[in-house]
Amino acid sequence: MATSEKSEVEIELKCIAEKFWDSIKNTPKHFPKAFSDTFERIEVLEGDGLSVGSVFLVKHAGELDNPIIKERLEDLDEEKNMNISCNIFGGDLMKYYKSFKATIIGIPTEDEI
16 A cells, blocks of 8 residues: 655755745756756756746766756746646656655745735
8 A cells, every 4th residue: 555645844944935936936047056066957948938838958967866857837826825736757857656746835935015
């Protein structure tokens, strides 16, 4: 019988939510530059890379056990709560998971509201 697990992590960042959100929604552009030791490249395979349905090929750098993944942008909500969800559907990570979905929500602090 398969098991289903969910992990949640809450991290308080030392930047305003909008700045964080900009880097998250523009991951293909920013992450390989900002985290070159982790990401070799992120290619947009389908779509414009900024809208739902876009598909990415993520090539991790270094000696990671899971160097390549394919993911699809499933949800992007900038209006309400800075929410982005991606479904990983291909690549080396799928050797270990039947399905894998990541969701990031940017929540402004009371000082930013």
